[in-house]
Each structure stands twice: as C-alpha cells, then as structure tokens.
Amino acid sequence: MATQLDLQEQEQLDELKAFWNQHGNLITAVLVIVVGAYLAWLGWNAWQRDQGAKAGSMYDELDRAAQGGDADRAGRIFADMKERFPRTTFTVQGGLLAAKTAAEKGQLEAARGDLAWVAESGAESEYRSIARLRMAGILLDDKKYDEALKQLDGIESPEFAALVADRRGDVLAGAGRLEQAKAAYRAAWDAMDEKVAYRQAIEAKLNVLGASPRGASAGSVAAAAIASVATTATTATSAAAALPAVTASTAVTASATATAANTSNAANTAQSASAATAGGATSAAGTAR
Secondary structure (H helix, E strand, O other): OHHHHHHHHHHHHHHHHHHHHHHHHHHHHHHHHHHHHHHHHHHHHHHHHHHHHHHHHHHHHHHHHHHOOOHHHHHHHHHHHHHHOOOOHHHHHHHHHHHHHHHHOOOHHHHHHHHHHHHHHOOOHHHHHHHHHHHHHHHHHOOOHHHHHHHHHOOOOHHHHHHHHHHHHHHHHHOOOHHHHHHHHHHHHHHOOOOOOHHHHHHHHHHHOOOOOOOOOOHHHHHHHHHHHHHHHHHHHHHHHOOOOOOOOHHHHHHHHHHHHHHHHHHHHHHHHHHOOOOHHHHHHHHHO
C-alpha cells in the first residue's frame, strides 16, 4: 500500500515539474510585472504627494505676494512653479492668482501671458475656461474684440454657458454690435439660475439696451422707469470709461452694477402702477410721478 502511494506522489510531482518547466518562466514574468507595477504605482503616488506639497508651499508664498500687491514677486514665483511643478493644481491656481495681481497693477501683458498658460496647460477644463473668460475681459478692455470673441469660442465647459454669453454680450456691445449683444445677454439671462444675484445685472444690461427680458411693462410708467435707468447707466459707463482698466470688463460691470438697484426700483414702480386698479388711470399716473 505504501509503495502505491509513493508511486502516485511521484507521478504528481513529475506532472508538477513538467508544468513548471513549460509555464514557469511565464508565471515568473507575470509576477515580476505585477509586483513591479504595484511598486511603481506606490512610488508615483508618493512623488505626486511630494510635488503637491512643494507646490502648495510655493502657492502660499505667491498668495502672500498677491495680498501685498507685489505683482513682480507673484510673477516670479509663478514662473518658478511652472518650471518645477507644471502639472499640479496649485500651479494652475497660482497662474490665475498671478494674472489677477498683474492686472490689478496694470501689467496687462504679464496677465495675458499667465492666463494663456493656464488656458493651454490647465489639467481641468474648469480652470481653462476661467482663464479664457478672464482673458476675454482683458482683451475687451484693450478693445481687441475679435480676439476676445475667439477666447470665448474656446470655452468648452457647459457650466460656464451663462457667463460666457454675458461676456460675449459685453464684447459685442463694446464693438457696437448692439443687436447681437442683446441676443447674447438674453441667452445669458435665460441660462442663469434665477437664484443667482448676478442675473439682475444681466437684466439691467438688457434694460439699458431697451430689450427687457420680462416683456413690455405697464404703459408709460415702465417706459419712464427704463429711460431713467438708461440715463443712470450712461452716466456710470462714462465714469467707468475714464478709469484705468483694472479687472476684466470694467466698464460693462460698472454700468450693470450702477443700474441694478435702479432696475429693481423701476420694476417695483411698474408693478405698483399695474396693481393700482382702484384709482384707475389717474391713480396710476400719480404713482408714476
């Protein structure tokens, strides 16, 4: 009996040796590849964390320079970050911050360069979209309308659709293409959530152009209110045009900001006129006055 078991064990051992002789090299190679890939993955993650930590430290320095208004230092730090850590999120964010600081100091050429790098090299489409949106604003201030529109055409992120349409309206209005500007502003107003406060600024721009998104108001009361808003907006735009370009789309934003409160008052006045049914036309006219 013992001899029979020994023979069976020997046969199994021989089969195992034959299998290993046939497939052993392949199994060894696969194991080496799997273990090597796992170790490489661990090493890559460790390197990424190290790069991120170093880039984060440099971003903190850039942020301090920006808060101090030192655009030159912020630009130098960002240039160093681009060279050493071009693929980190901190570097992309640093580019946006360096561009903002440069623009506030009137260094528009440096700001355009920083934004161009982010627009081309940013790993995430959201950052690329922000860079192109800000670039369009700077080009608008420089009256380079066609170049600004090209930047807007390059924005891919659908979540920026409303802001892109609004900025497109600013550019078209600056270029004197008012009908196209109305259409762009209307698209922005339609696309933006009603809960977003900036929607009122877009509505103010439409009112200034005589294209209220809410339709015709109650008789002459609304007409007088819109005329008043337009007069205020013209004054605000003229004042903004006399100031140096600090941020993107300065003049348009100033106009919208100046008219937003007046637009709200105008709407309230119009609603009051429409609601004054007891007093008839005479009472409505008194409300308008």
